[in-house]
Amino acid sequence: MSWQKGSNEEEKYDLSYWKEIVHDRDFVTARMMILYIFAITLVTQTIGLLIQPNDFLIWNALTFIVATNLGAVLLAIKAQKSAEDISERYNRAFNEDFYHTLFIISQIKRSFSEQAGLDGKTLDEEVNDLGENLYGVVRGYLETFNEHMKVQEGLVEEFEESQVEYSEEELFD
Numbered sequence: 801m802s803w804q805k806g807s808n809e810e811e812k813y814d815l816s817y818w819k820e821i822v823h824d825r826d827f828v829t830a831r832m833m834i835l836y837i838f839a840i841t842l843v844t845q846t847i848g849l850l851i852q853p854n855d856f857l858i859w860n861a862l863t864f865i866v867a868t869n870l871g872a873v874l875l876a877i878k879a880q881k882s883a884e885d886i887s888e889r890y891n892r893a894f895n896e897d898f899y900h901t902l903f904i905i906s907q908i909k910r911s912f913s914e915q916a917g918l919d920g921k922t923l924d925e926e927v928n929d930l931g932e933n934l935y936g937v938v939r940g941y942l943e944t945f946n947e948h949m950k951v952q953e954g955l956v957e958e959f960e961e962s963q964v965e966y967s968e969e970e971l972f973d
Contacts, residue, residue, distance in 0.1 A: 912930075
């Protein structure tokens, strides 16, 4: 998969990179489940044909069947509960506000791409340039802010309580 370690960073600026990630999911489908069940059936039936049955084997096979069926039911209940929890979290996270915001961000990205194309640049070149410019702006602002704070600190005089005197008229006017 291209999203794994070692992928080229520049590939991520191409929309086809993200299409591959979205469409490349490893879910077990109904068809795959049927194939698994068919393969397990073939193996277990073959083993059953090779062993001579007796009461002990039959009893153990029945208890094994009951245990696996009970386990399957319990795991199915647990899986359903997990699916409900995931659905609830998904619905809270991916609400209409999320999709609206994603749409707006996509529109901004599309606009960036179009403007970069008008300037003869690719989107990744434009993002790199913008990053450098934003870094300069933020750094300049922080340096100016820090200098201003140093000047403000120098203006503040510290007074001892004995230096400050108020009359009752000033306090309660």
